[in-house]
Amino acid sequence: MTAALADRRPEPTLDRLLADLVPPPRFAQARLETYRPDPEHPSQQQAKERITAFAAELSRPRKAGLLSRLRRQSTEARGIYLDGGFGVGKTHLLTSLFHAVPGKRVYGTFVEYTDLVGALGFQRAVDLLGESVLVCIDEFELDDPGDTLLMTRLIRELSDRGVAVAATSNTLPEALGEGRFAAQDFLREIRSMSERFDVLRIDGEDYRRRDGIREIAALPTDQVREHAAAREGATLDSFDDLLDHLATLHPSRYGALIDEVTAAHVTGLHVLTHHHHALRFVVLVDRLYDREVPMLLSAEDDAAVVPTLFTEELLRSGYRKKYYRSLSRLASLAHDGLALAEEPTAR
Structure with a gap:
């Protein structure tokens, strides 16, 4: 008898959750060199060039010493936010950035990070992710206001530790939550998050x-x-x-x-x-x-x-x-x- 997905009840362990914080198989070989910008949409080439420059910035050796560490802790790390329709190569660029940056970095979807926080607790998750040079968040979505507030807080904590954050979504940061939730606290959290990113708009047709x-x-x-x-x-x-x-x-x-x-x-x-x-x-x-x-x-x-x-x-x-x-x-x-x-x- 053929197996059914409906018969499966997986219980992924914490080790499994951590091991999954890498680009998925479809994008395991994605590199900046293999991203093919559509010449009809110059924003794709511009995004590739900005991601390349951002990777170079993150690849420079960091100075050691107490003063340097204190400066890192008191300075917000710059982030990259890739906005655009589906199929324009945002995930390809995000995974290419992951592969181009040396050192410890993590990659996951929005829901994978919220689940990690649920498994570890917020502070332990911050401590774990805070050791990274780069945190990549794919498919930043707003299905739940509580999860979104959690992620914006996580981003602030990581930025304050000098961790660079790169994210993709189909909506500009300033517009997140519009037409869905009216709570002023929620909107304030979203606006504070948007200030952490350089927004790159990518136009084009679904590849x-x-x-x-x-x-x-x-x-x-x-x-x-x-x-x-x-x-x-x-x-x-x-x-x-x-x-x-x-x-x-x-x-x-x-x-x-x-x-x-x-x-x-x-x-x-x-x-x-x-x-x-x-x-x-x-x-x-x-x-x-x-x-x-x-x-x-x-x-x-x-x-x-x-x-x-x-x-x-x-x-x-x-x-x-x-x-x-x-x-x-x-x-x-x-x-x-x-x-x-x-x-x-x-x-």
């Missing part, structure tokens, strides 16, 4: 669309099931069962959920109407995309493509950029799954 990948390819349900049964390390889930299972797991466990999965097969994709299901599925797609795990999908009525996944209401909401990014990534994973389906498989 996945440049490669001609625009639709979420789907296969007949029977073919998806047969392929799952024939492939070593594959999983097979119905869409509804998978959504119900994701609701029982903290999103920080979604990475461990797909350990050793060679291809994820999901049947019966249909439109999502509520944020609670949609946002969890977005996180799972992100983890599958990071791990380069192909997806073989079937849609309701066995359509050749998934006609829509999120309602117009969701796509107009404050999370719309998340949803559009997920659609782009899901189309890429389904394209990989389509190619995989054409190869011979064997258990």
Whole structure:
């Protein structure tokens, strides 16, 4: 019987959480030299040049001595904030920065850092991360005001220790939280965080669309099931069962959920109407995309493509950029799954 993601209940250890604070497999080989700016959008080349200069600044040896340490502790470290639409290369540049800087540095998504703080406690997490030259935060999001306040406080503490911080998001720092939460304390925290960063706006078209990948390819349900049964390390889930299972797991466990999965097969994709299901599925797609795990999908009525996944209401909401990014990534994973389906498989 083919394994199902819905049957897994991972319990990642603290050591696992720490070991995961590195760029994901999809970007393990990303370097500044391999970032290809689109000549139609000069901001991409400008961002590459600024990241290159920032890496050089962080790579200079730091002077030893008490006076130097005191100066570092009393001076806010400069940070880089990469803003732009999905698929313009923000994560590629962030991981390239990680690889270009010597010494201790850490890399994780927003949710990975909040989970680390939950596991260690705030002060211990600050002490641990405060030993780094650079902390990279990918996908800075605002799903929860409490988590966002926690992260802004973490950034301030790290900056005060002389740690450089680089982050990506789809929204400018000054606009974080607009239209979602009205609390004045929350907005004040966001504004204080924005002052820690040099903001680099990156324009451009989703590079996945440049490669001609625009639709979420789907296969007949029977073919998806047969392929799952024939492939070593594959999983097979119905869409509804998978959504119900994701609701029982903290999103920080979604990475461990797909350990050793060679291809994820999901049947019966249909439109999502509520944020609670949609946002969890977005996180799972992100983890599958990071791990380069192909997806073989079937849609309701066995359509050749998934006609829509999120309602117009969701796509107009404050999370719309998340949803559009997920659609782009899901189309890429389904394209990989389509190619995989054409190869011979064997258990």
